Structure formats: structure tokens, C-alpha cells
Amino acid sequence: MGRQVKLRIWRGNKENGDFQNVNVEANEGEVVLDVIHRVQATQMPDLAVRWNCKAGKCGSCSVEINGKPRLACMTRMNTFEEDETITVTPLRAFPVIKDLVTDVSFNYKKALEIPAYSPPANLGPGEARMEQIDVERSQEFRKCIECFLCQDTCHVIRDHEENKKSFAGPRFFIRIAELDMHPLDTLRNRKRTAQEEHGLGMCNITKCCTEVCPEHIRITDNAIIPMKERVVDQKYDPVRWLGSKISKREGIS
Amino acid sequence: MTNTDIERHLYDVVVIGAGGAGLRAAVEAREAGFRVAIICKSLFGKAHTVMAEGGIAAAMGNVNSSDNWQVHFRDTMRGGKFLNNWRMAELHAKEAPERVWELEMWGALFDRTKEGKISQRNFGGHEYPRLAHVGDRTGLELIRTMQQHIVALQQKDAAQYGDAEVNLKVFAEVTITDVLMENGVATGVYGYRRESGSEILFEAPAVILATGGIGKSFKVTSNSWEGTGDGHALALRAGGKLIDMEFVQFHPTGMIWPPSVRGILVTESVRGDGGILTNSEGKRFMFDYIPEIFKDKYADTAEEADRWYKDQENNRRPPELLPRDEVARAINSEVKAGRGSPHGGVYLDVSSRLLAEEIKRRLPSMWHQFKELADVDITEVAMEVGPTCHYVMGGVQVDPDTAAAVGVPGLFAAGEVAGGMHGSNRLGGNSLSDLLVFGRRAGFGAVAYLKDGSAKPKLSDATVAKAHARLNAPFGRTGGENPYTIHQELQQTTNDLVGIIRIKSELEAALAKLQEFRTRIKNVTVTGGREYNPGFHLAFDLENMVIVSECIARSGLAREESRGGHTREDFPKMDPKWRQINLVCAADGEGTSSTAKTATMMSTELAGLFDPNELAKYFTDEELASVKGGSN
Numbered sequence: 001m002g003r004q005v006k007l008r009i010w011r012g013n014k015e016n017g018d019f020q021n022v023n024v025e026a027n028e029g030e031v032v033l034d035v036i037h038r039v040q041a042t043q044m045p046d047l048a049v050r051w052n053c054k055a056g057k058c059g060s061c062s063v064e065i066n067g068k069p070r071l072a073c074m075t076r077m078n079t080f081e082e083d084e085t086i087t088v089t090p091l092r093a094f095p096v097i098k099d100l101v102t103d104v105s106f107n108y109k110k111a112l113e114i115p116a117y118s119p120p121a122n123l124g125p126g127e128a129r130m131e132q133i134d135v136e137r138s139q140e141f142r143k144c145i146e147c148f149l150c151q152d153t154c155h156v157i158r159d160h161e162e163n164k165k166s167f168a169g170p171r172f173f174i175r176i177a178e179l180d181m182h183p184l185d186t187l188r189n190r191k192r193t194a195q196e197e198h199g200l201g202m203c204n205i206t207k208c209c210t211e212v213c214p215e216h217i218r219i220t221d222n223a224i225i226p227m228k229e230r231v232v233d234q235k236y237d238p239v240r241w242l243g244s245k246i247s248k249r250e251g252i253s
Numbered sequence: 254m255t256n257t258d259i260e261r262h263l264y265d266v267v268v269i270g271a272g273g274a275g276l277r278a279a280v281e282a283r284e285a286g287f288r289v290a291i292i293c294k295s296l297f298g299k300a301h302t303v304m305a306e307g308g309i310a311a312a313m314g315n316v317n318s319s320d321n322w323q324v325h326f327r328d329t330m331r332g333g334k335f336l337n338n339w340r341m342a343e344l345h346a347k348e349a350p351e352r353v354w355e356l357e358m359w360g361a362l363f364d365r366t367k368e369g370k371i372s373q374r375n376f377g378g379h380e381y382p383r384l385a386h387v388g389d390r391t392g393l394e395l396i397r398t399m400q401q402h403i404v405a406l407q408q409k410d411a412a413q414y415g416d417a418e419v420n421l422k423v424f425a426e427v428t429i430t431d432v433l434m435e436n437g438v439a440t441g442v443y444g445y446r447r448e449s450g451s452e453i454l455f456e457a458p459a460v461i462l463a464t465g466g467i468g469k470s471f472k473v474t475s476n477s478w479e480g481t482g483d484g485h486a487l488a489l490r491a492g493g494k495l496i497d498m499e500f501v502q503f504h505p506t507g508m509i510w511p512p513s514v515r516g517i518l519v520t521e522s523v524r525g526d527g528g529i530l531t532n533s534e535g536k537r538f539m540f541d542y543i544p545e546i547f548k549d550k551y552a553d554t555a556e557e558a559d560r561w562y563k564d565q566e567n568n569r570r571p572p573e574l575l576p577r578d579e580v581a582r583a584i585n586s587e588v589k590a591g592r593g594s595p596h597g598g599v600y601l602d603v604s605s606r607l608l609a610e611e612i613k614r615r616l617p618s619m620w621h622q623f624k625e626l627a628d629v630d631i632t633e634v635a636m637e638v639g640p641t642c643h644y645v646m647g648g649v650q651v652d653p654d655t656a657a658a659v660g661v662p663g664l665f666a667a668g669e670v671a672g673g674m675h676g677s678n679r680l681g682g683n684s685l686s687d688l689l690v691f692g693r694r695a696g697f698g699a700v701a702y703l704k705d706g707s708a709k710p711k712l713s714d715a716t717v718a719k720a721h722a723r724l725n726a727p728f729g730r731t732g733g734e735n736p737y738t739i740h741q742e743l744q745q746t747t748n749d750l751v752g753i754i755r756i757k758s759e760l761e762a763a764l765a766k767l768q769e770f771r772t773r774i775k776n777v778t779v780t781g782g783r784e785y786n787p788g789f790h791l792a793f794d795l796e797n798m799v800i801v802s803e804c805i806a807r808s809g810l811a812r813e814e815s816r817g818g819h820t821r822e823d824f825p826k827m828d829p830k831w832r833q834i835n836l837v838c839a840a841d842g843e844g845t846s847s848t849a850k851t852a853t854m855m856s857t858e859l860a861g862l863f864d865p866n867e868l869a870k871y872f873t874d875e876e877l878a879s880v881k882g883g884s885n
Contacts, residue, residue, distance in 0.1 A: 013784065029511020029627070041737040045788035046781025050296070052477040055517045055622060057393065058299045074625055097448050098785040108297060108425075112417055116405035117360035125354035126313065129369035135362045139387065142362060142394060146298055182362070 002027040006085040011099045026077045033061050033072035048099040056214060059147030063100050064089045069149040069212045091152040107148050110168045114175050118187040134183045141178035143215045150209035156202050167199035170209035170219045177223035195231045260453045264290040266699050267442055267457040269429050272300035273688030274668025275463030276399035281696020283406055283421045290455055291423045294479050298400045301465050301477055305392025306520035307376055308384025310682030311349035315370040316382040322346040323862050324380055332378040332576045333676020334817045335832055335871040339855040340653035341674040345690050352689035353385050361398040363387055375525040378576040378680040389520045389618045395685055427453060430793050431720040432460055432491040435710040439663030443720035450783025458709040459699035462666040470798040471642035472744035475507055475518040481794035482801035484670035488649040493658045495838040496672040498647035499808035500818035502679055503753045505580035507641025509598040514626045516641040521681040524573040526615050527562055528603035532592035539572035542583035546870045578678040578817050581640040585753055598639030604632055640753055646679055646818055648672035655698030656691050667695035677817025727792045733776035736791040743770055743798060751806050756822040760810040767803045804838040807847040811836050829873040
């Protein structure tokens, strides 16, 4: 049967809070979220934790476990040492609501700032034709479950509240990249606005976001770097610059 | 607290639930020019729709041009064992393709065929490859597309009015505890913000329920914490009716090991893409479980079954792709006969059927899920699977065309919370399409209701005071039980007594037990404050789960036959007389009642789509005569 494990859980609200130590049973095959639920059911009925699917598909149970941004439902208990105290804290980049639940509304505000998909005007229902190979690039980014772990770990905002205003964060860079690479999207200038309006330039490619992504999306290599390169091409290539002026083309791809 | 202290909002339409159905309904009402509030229990974009894996069924005919709405309609009726509401199944089959194409116009990126069209995959009970899909994460694609379309509408409002949320606003992490009624007409909803525990009131003449399912009433389930039957219970308490509640779908393949992931879904696409089911003796057992009614459509040898994947014109389908109720019962029988896997399931193997690379490409989430949660590499070994409570066919009785709840003006229901569409058993892939088809219809049903010129009653202070008192009751009690304990007992009870195989004595025992829970939840005590307090949240969810479980048990006891998601050990046969009956649940004092209602007869036009010999398997002689007679 189960073994006893030691948890150190941060409890509190936006005003104050502290760690509380608990001992709780853990059974074979369990994940951190199971153990937190057991604490909730047996010792702390009002312990707040956000979760939904418990299968790594919805991205709700984002917390920091021993300081690392992770999904509590995908962190198996057998990855810790037998006598290790497991520290669970709320996401650091977002304001605490209560215990392990944070206010992630920053992300929903940023989502509103990214211009939506813009299909060709003359395309009727069922008329779209796209090659599998062309949709796959965007599909990689659409695997995103919006757990916001990438946002949480990104040092541009993790310790710099002041940057939040001008920085959309990795989750929304892949959203821009996804639309930019969409075979039928008609909106031009997505890369340039990523740079000029959404703070792409502030990213210095440390790949922290890619490392924490539970969906293993190659955020840095496949979205951020290609967009940065193309922005640089367009901005500083004199021939392209001249071409864009002459033909009044706004697009860069 | 007085009424004036409560956070109050005024809208034209309030949609409860932000899954596929709720969001589609909201879009429809917003685009018709009305102000809409969307209420979700969790964060925006996390609804249970996200868990749908295999795809969305729509007869677009992209992969096999023989497909059309008539074939889809027939498959849906067969899957539901002809208990489905004909009109809903017809509308669903006809409109599903438009809804899929519309999603594409809103930015969804489905997998493609060689010609660049939307690809379609095979699924249980569907005659042709019919499910539009994105690998095995189709639900995520649907929810994200709808979410982003809502954002797109908000961006338009921001540009036009300077406020993104002026006409369409999402209220995340809000739970609704009451539909507010005046003289039998819906006037708004009442609930609390999960975050702060503070109360919130929406005044609105049209209320759309899109709250999903009831899975959390069962112990082994693929549903998340949200599936607590809120909409079912809200409708009952508002005077609405629930039909077909005895039909609960146990998805044949849930994970069974390790225990903490028991119930998590293993998509049917594994079988659609070639996966086979075997028992502990290594036997591919589904050939032994092809029911008489399906013998002409399913292969009886492994050779023919395997040929079907390449040549569907000249071979019958593998029996692994029988409708879900058949497969779930077969697995149950194998395990009971002692031929189960070590952890009490059977084997689902795709590793010997497809190349590793192909498995990872076609079933990426499954590969990921088993690797990370069970430490099993499905490209090398078979999965262990068993039935898991997945979906409730029953739900709010609605008008098929407008999704209006029968008997409650101003109330609408769409998606899993609505009943009728799927009859006694839902086919895989028909849920996502149901969400969009009837979500949209609920949206325009609400719009038509708003425009119909009738006077809409005003919300009274007394009604608000009642809802307020109910919400605060758990905090006023002391010394009562912890809601978690009762919830665990409830789940055990439904699992043991109202599960996949039912019998009179156990259903009666379940009802007695549920009566006891009903008394005990009156004394549930909540400890801690109001701020994000899961114990407080569960206290209300629990009440919903108990009332819904009671409907399931009561209708289950009444229906003396076996059909689809309702199997009676003491009445193992399907009985044409019962096909004419829908069991209708209503609130009755503090409890519930179940009454039999005669189902409406299919039009001769629709009946004409079937071979009379097939209809003879389901219909009584009189019904057959009336259909053949062409009188309508």
C-alpha cells in the first residue's frame, strides 16, 4: 500500500501566507495532484488548487513544484526521493488568489491583443484546401493547452512586473507564429507587430519556455527564432526594404 | 446581506457553460445583436470539451464520397437503438458538415486528405470514415477555435465601442446554483464566484444550459470535476424534465492502471486506426460478441476485419468498432469470466498493428498519456483498458428545433445536458457535432424567444432572497459531515449498484441509499472561509449529483429491458414495446419521480431510409405496419 510523504504547501492569500508542512499517504502510480487532493479531503478541506482533467489536457493545475513550473497532474510521485520534502507553491509570475491558485487574467488580456485569424474573403464553406505538411507547422503550436507555465517561467516577466505591459509572452508568440504560418491567413505584418507591439524583441532566447512546456512544443526554435530572423531580414535587408517601399507591400513573407 | 449588496448584471442571454455548446450558443445570440454573458465554472478554455479526442462526426464525404446525411442519420439511430429523437438525429446529420466548415473558417486546422480537404477517420458505428480530426486532440482544437472566435468578436466590439466586453463577456470561475423563476418563467440565474465566494446575480430573460455531463457521480469516470450534473439539476429545480436518464455510456476503453489514472479516456481512434482488443489468453475476443442485429455489418474473421482497413467496399467492419455499449459489455464479460488482464481490464494493442512512428503521429496524446502517467510505451506493448463512465445520453427534454426546455419558458439546453439526440447510446464523434449543431440552435432559439413579443416577467426580490438563503445555508451549520466523505460514498454506490450491469434489487438498494444521502447532505458543514473553498463548492455540486443519480436509478429501475447504455441482468433482451417509451424524470417535492411517455413516431420519409428488415428488429408489428402503410 501507500507510503507517507512530506509536503510543504504554501497557503495564504494576496495579503500574506506561509508554508505548511503535512504528512500524507501516497499510493503507487500517483501524481502530485492526487496527493494534494488527499490532503484536501482529509486534512485541509479549504485548500485551494485549480484543476480539471487530471490527464494533462486542460492545463489548469499549473503550480511550482520544488521551484519548477509544472502540471501537478503530470508530476509523478515516484520521481522524488523517498524522504524528500516536496515543496508546492503557486505560480510566481502571477498574483496569488488563495493557496495554490493564482490570478492568470494577464494571459486572457494578452489574448485579446493578438489579431484574430483572418480568412480569405472569397472562401466558401468547405472550399479551403491545405496540404497536411503546411498545416503541421501551425498544428504544433495549436497543441498548446494554455497552462501558462511558459509565461510563468519567462524571466522577462517572472521578476519584472513592469515588463508585463509590453510583453505578450511565449504563449502568445506561438499564437502569432501559428497564425503567421497558417496557409490561408490573410493578415500581413504579424511578425513585425510581434516585434513592435508584443515585445518579441525582449526575448533573449534562453529557451526556458521550451523546457517547461508539457506539450513539448518547440516554442523557441520553431516560433520565436524564425519570427525574429524574418523580422531582422525584413527590417535590415536594403533590397527588401526598397522593394517594400516601391510595391507598397506590407507583408514580409 | 441585502439584495443591493449582491453583484448584479443585466443581459439578454446568459449561457451557463463554456464548452463547445455554450460557446456556439453565445456566438449565435451575439451575432443576432444581443448582449450575452458566458458563465464557466473553470477558466475560459478548460471545459470538458477539451477532453474529446477522436473527432467530430460530419458526413462531408471527403474520404468516401458515398457518405451523406442519410447514412449518418441511419448510423446514429442504429447506435442509439432507435430510441433517439428522430428530429434531433435528422437535424444533427444534416447540419454537422456546415458546423465543421464554419470551424475551419474560424481558424481550426484539421488534418488533411491528399486533396487538401479535411481528413476523416473511421470510428465505431460509423459506416464511412466520418470524423474530422486533429490527431487525437480534436476537442482541444474545437474549444480553442471557439474561444478564439469569441475573442475575435470581442475585438470587433473593442474597435467599435472601445470596450471588448460590452456585448459579450466571459465570467470565469463562477458556479450557478439556481435558475431564478417567476411564475414558471426563467428570469435569470444566481450563483457565486469561486474565487471570492461572493454572490453574483444575472438578470436575463433567456437562460441557456450548456453544462455538460454527470460523470463525477460515478467512481470510475473519464469526466473532470466539473461533470456534476449542474444543468440537469438546475433544470429539474426550475420545473423542467429529464428524459432517458437511465442511459449512461460507459466508454469501453479507459485507463485502469495505475489506480490514480483509472478512468482516464483512451480514445476510440486507437481502434479506428487498427488497434485490437485481446484477453489474457491472447484471443481477439470481440468476434464472440457481435449481436444479432449487427451480424450483417461486422466481420466474423480476423482476416476479413483486417482487410477492411484497406478495402471497405468489399469487407465488413472489425467488431472492435461496434458501438460503445457493445464493446463495454464485452470487456465486462471477459473480465468476469476470468480472462482479464492483471489489473482487471483487457488488452488494447496497437503496437503490433502500426509502426511506432505512425502511432506517434496518429495518436500523439495517447502515446504521451501512457508514457507519462503509466510509464507504458504503447508503440511497444499493449495498453490495459476497461470501461469508464463517460457520457450521459439522458438530459433536459427539449424542443428539437429550438433547444427550448419543455415546460420552462426562457430556458434552453444544448450539448450533453440535453437529452434525446443520442437515444440509448451515443456514437463516438457525435458529441462534438451535437455541441455545435444544437449549441447554435439553442442560440437562435433564445433569440427567437427574445423577439417573440411576449412580455417577460420581472425578477422579484423574494426570489433573489430565496436563492441567497440557499447559497448561505452550509455556512450556518455546525457539526455536520464533510462533503468529501459523502461524495466518495455516492460514487461507490452508483458504481456498485447503478453501473454497467444493473438488476432490480441493486437499483432499489441504490434508491434507498440515495434517500439517505439526500438527508445527510442537508447537514453538510463547510469549514474555512468563502474564498476559493473547494469544500464549499463541493457541497453544492454534491446536491446536484445526488438528484441526478436518483433520476438514473429511478429510470433504470423502471425500464425492464436492456438497450444501449442500460443493461439489466434480469431483463437481458431488448423489447420493442420499450422502444416506444421515454422515461421522464421530474422534481417531486424533495425527491424525483419517473413517468413513462410514449415517444413520437418517426416520419415515413425518415423510416423509408431503412431496410424494412432492419426496422423489424426494433419496431413492434403495429409500428411496422404504420410505417409501411405510408400514413403520416
